[in-house]
Amino acid sequence: RSCSIAIPSRHRHLLETADRRIVCSCDPCALRFESAVGRFKLIPREARSLPRFEMTDALWESFALPINLAFFFYSTPLQKMVAMYPSPAGATESLLGLTAWQNLLERNPLLQGMEADVEALLINRVGESREYFIAPIDACFELVGTIRANWRGLSGGEEVWEKIGQFFERLRQMT
Numbered sequence: 001r002s003c004s005i006a007i008p009s010r011h012r013h014l015l016e017t018a019d020r021r022i023v024c025s026c027d028p029c030a031l032r033f034e035s036a037v038g039r040f041k042l043i044p045r046e047a048r049s050l051p052r053f054e055m056t057d058a059l060w061e062s063f064a065l066p067i068n069l070a071f072f073f074y075s076t077p078l079q080k081m082v083a084m085y086p087s088p089a090g091a092t093e094s095l096l097g098l099t100a101w102q103n104l105l106e107r108n109p110l111l112q113g114m115e116a117d118v119e120a121l122l123i124n125r126v127g128e129s130r131e132y133f134i135a136p137i138d139a140c141f142e143l144v145g146t147i148r149a150n151w152r153g154l155s156g157g158e159e160v161w162e163k164i165g166q167f168f169e170r171l172r173q174m175t
Contacts, residue, residue, distance in 0.1 A: 003029055013138045014040040017117050018077055022138050043118045043136045049175040053132035054107040060125060062100040068125035069164075071140040072096070074116040086144040088151035110134075124168055126161075133171060143167050 005026040012030035014023050016039060023040070025033075033042040063070070063083065070085040083096040105111055111121055111134075120140050124131040146167055150160040 005029075012045070013043040013136075015043055015118050015137060016040055017075075020075075020137075022141060041115075041118050043138050044115065045136065045174075047122075047133050047135040047139060047171050047174040049172065050108070050110070050132040050134065055104065055123075055130075055132070059100070059103055059107070060123075062097065062103070063094070064097070065094055068127075068129075069123065069143070070094070071120040071122045071135070071137075071143075072101070073118075073120035073137060073140075074114065076116050084140070084144075086147040088148060088156075090148050091141065091144045122171075126164070129168075131168060133175070135171065139171060139174075 003026060005028065007024050007026050012025045012027055014025050014030065014033055015021070016023060018039070022043070030042055033040050060068075065083070065085050067085050067087070070083055072081055072083050074080070075082045081096055081101050083094045084091045085094060086092075114121065114134055118137050119134055120137050122133045122135040122140055122143075124133075143164070146163050147156070147160060150163050151157070152160065
């Protein structure tokens with residue numbers, strides 16, 4: 001924080017790219033980072049639903065993720081795409097096979113327009129869901145926090161699945 005303005009409950013976030021740390025910001029300070037290149041990047045507020053997204057079950061399986069929730073973003077410090085999934089222990093990075101990602105890009109070229117570090121492809125394939133979003137990275141980590149805070153036992157318990165459903169309902173409303 002660089003000013004003394006009180007931050008309201010609805011506020012902007014910045015990403016410190018080197019360590020993926022999200023920091024709160026008042027609107028005037030956040031706007032200073034709108035087009036800036038450097039240590040911090042302004043995280044967008046909007047999510048975009050991808051109703052015409054193409055992903056077969058076989059393509060999803062090629063990512064070899066242990067759960068049916070994941071997000072993918074380009075990390076400029078690492079200079080590569082990163083795949084993460086939420087777990088009771090927090091965000092877990094998964095090895096991302098280049099072939100699987102390239103196959104997904106070929107079917108969905110709009111993914112090339114994601115803003116590095118601060119936008120992610122968020123995939124929800126839990127149960128019968130087949131939802132795909134380009135989402136702000138802070139929303140993805142919010143989902144991770146929701147799961148971490150509410151997971152109980154081996155299957156998570158009813159409360160965590162209810163909270164995950166509420167998260168995706170809010171995300172749908174952002175689009």
